[in-house]
Amino acid sequence: MSTTIQLCFSNILPRCMKKQLRTRFLYLLILSSAIVVFSGNALVRSILGSSIISTQVQAFNTTSTKTDYRLFSGKKIRSFNHEYNDNRKNKTWQQEIQQFLTRTSPHFRNKSICEIHNWAVVVNFSNSVLQTAKRLSKWCIVIVVKNRPDNIKVTENIFFLNATIQNELAKISPLYKASLLYAKQHHIVQKNLGYLWTILHGATIVWDFDNDNELIVNESTFSTSLNETMEALTVPNHNSTLLNPYPFFVSNPKKLWPRGYPSQSINDSSKQIISTQTLRGLWPTKNIGIIHSLTECQVDVDSVYKSVVPGFPLRFQKISNDRNKDVKLIAPRRTFSPYNKQSTLHLRPSLWALLLPVTVSQQVSDIYRSYVMQRLMWDVGLQTAFAGSYSIKKHVDHNEHELEKEFSWKIDKLVEYLTQWSSVETSFIKRVQQLFISLYEYGYIELIDVHLIQLWLEELHLIGYTFPEIPLKYTLIVRTFAGHLYRMNKW
Structure with missing residues (x-):
């Protein structure tokens, strides 16, 4: 493209105007690139909703694979210079959470299913999970999944914490919101979503297991x-x-x-x-x-x-x-x-x-x-x-x-x-x-x-x-x- 523009300049314009147009063209090119970069960053920030976490996710993705673990010294290499402020109101937030739980999992707030608030957490469904749920008939089992499996018959003590519910809760819970930003990079995050889900339901004991x-x-x-x-x-x-x-x-x-x-x-x-x-x-x-x-x-x-x-x-x-x-x-x-x-x-x-x-x-x-x-x-x-x-x-x-x-x-x-x-x-x-x-x-x-x-x-x-x-x-x-x-x- 630049060669074509230069030929046009040579054939049509006098030498005195070539320099001016080249300067203006380069200025517009730089300006348009800056606008694209700025708008792209703004879009990322608006989508992620958390500049600190999103920046760290990007930084971790670009550096973690390049670092040789054999160079690890166990010595201090940096300082923590970040402030954390949470301005949530206790009562208001609790009310929003309770309303959300009543709407999404009303039967799991019933003591007839979880008699003594015992919960188990696992990621993804399997036959082993189903057999475990049958043995823990008085426990609630939360299975963190992207989508609930089709055409399966499960016991009433199983709850599927699917992506839709996760995204809805992320609108209320900053932990869910921040965790979901990282979920694609590290699926162990899904376990953390399940842990918080049990505590939101008043868990007194949690069985942590794999599928x-x-x-x-x-x-x-x-x-x-x-x-x-x-x-x-x-x-x-x-x-x-x-x-x-x-x-x-x-x-x-x-x-x-x-x-x-x-x-x-x-x-x-x-x-x-x-x-x-x-x-x-x-x-x-x-x-x-x-x-x-x-x-x-x-x-x-x-x-x-x-x-x-x-x-x-x-x-x-x-x-x-x-x-x-x-x-x-x-x-x-x-x-x-x-x-x-x-x-x-x-x-x-x-x-x-x-x-x-x-x-x-x-x-x-x-x-x-x-x-x-x-x-x-x-x-x-x-x-x-x-x-x-x-x-x-x-x-x-x-x-x-x-x-x-x-x-x-x-x-x-x-x-x-x-x-x-x-x-x-x-x-x-x-x-x-x-x-x-x-x-x-x-x-x-x-x-x-x-x-x-x-x-x-x-x-x-x-x-x-x-x-x-x-x-x-x-x-x-x-x-x-x-x-x-x-x-x-x-x-």
């Missing part, structure tokens, strides 16, 4: 988790910040470790459970935040284990020889033990810990969550429990090794960082935000996750969720034995 995991225990097994006490075993003299629970659930305590367990700690004998070091008794349920059940057959171990250890898949056994007893293993205070999103119970004191980070690899997002949330649980006296197999995994994961490389590279530094991290903040909500900001500054997560946790905490607060309080101090006994000696050894 290829089928429940193999009865509803009564879950009900024991709601009792005031639970039969449990702990390791009172454990002197490490890491605890590998798997060896205790197999008859032959060979080397066995969960996905996300630091590779450098696998051969450390101090992190292996020895039966003579355990203490049995009754444990107050109020001090338990997470109950992670192990999975039959396709056990949640990392790809390295699957490739080098023969005899996979395998089965776990219960701690107690009595099949009627569901004895749990309690991880000591100030201890990390990875748990996943495939078969985990979140009790009411830890519903705040459901949110999954979205700026890390999808395959390790739940492991990141387990380490970060456990660190925060330390500060409010909550602990993690492990139970025998509640479900069986029907699907074999492939090509995991490449996907786990990045996390394996970072995990030792993450554990070290979380162990050393401390805060004097007396507000638990602010302390959670403080840790996420710090994780962003040190390069473990990106800015989107900081904004999502801020929105998540704010909406839980507006809903009326009661966050745990940070104790002013602990006694020496609490530090050593978690403060529950009064019923211990009464077996």
Whole structure:
């Protein structure tokens, strides 16, 4: 085009006018390009409705694939300079939410379906999900989907949280709005939408599972988790910040470790459970935040284990020889033990810990969550429990090794960082935000996750969720034995 214009100039116009026209032409070309860019950005902003989140989504998409994880140092690389302001009115927002729920899911607000506000969350429908829903007949199951499957018969306790409902709720919920901006880039976000949905409906306990995991225990097994006490075993003299629970659930305590367990700690004998070091008794349920059940057959171990250890898949056994007893293993205070999103119970004191980070690899997002949330649980006296197999995994994961490389590279530094991290903040909500900001500054997560946790905490607060309080101090006994000696050894 430019050549054609120059020829026309040469044939028609005198030399004195050529320079002027060229200048004007270039000016108009630059101006029109600027208008296109400006209007395009304005259009994006109007569509996304959140300039901060949309900018971060674009930045993350363009940089995440180019960054070599082997260059990760675990040192501070940036500062957080963003303000978060939420001007929502508590009562007005609550009224809008309640009206929306009454309109979209009236029968799930009926106690005849969810008798005690127990919910389960899963992404996408499958036959395993249907069988799980049948076993949890008094629970509500929310399935996050794009569209409800056609020509299927489901139980009345199943609710499909489809794209239409999600988009409608996004008009009221800033968390939904921000999450949906990122949904196409990271489908783990769909789990977060399901989590908030359960809490909006007053959930007191949430079963977090995957659609290829089928429940193999009865509803009564879950009900024991709601009792005031639970039969449990702990390791009172454990002197490490890491605890590998798997060896205790197999008859032959060979080397066995969960996905996300630091590779450098696998051969450390101090992190292996020895039966003579355990203490049995009754444990107050109020001090338990997470109950992670192990999975039959396709056990949640990392790809390295699957490739080098023969005899996979395998089965776990219960701690107690009595099949009627569901004895749990309690991880000591100030201890990390990875748990996943495939078969985990979140009790009411830890519903705040459901949110999954979205700026890390999808395959390790739940492991990141387990380490970060456990660190925060330390500060409010909550602990993690492990139970025998509640479900069986029907699907074999492939090509995991490449996907786990990045996390394996970072995990030792993450554990070290979380162990050393401390805060004097007396507000638990602010302390959670403080840790996420710090994780962003040190390069473990990106800015989107900081904004999502801020929105998540704010909406839980507006809903009326009661966050745990940070104790002013602990006694020496609490530090050593978690403060529950009064019923211990009464077996």
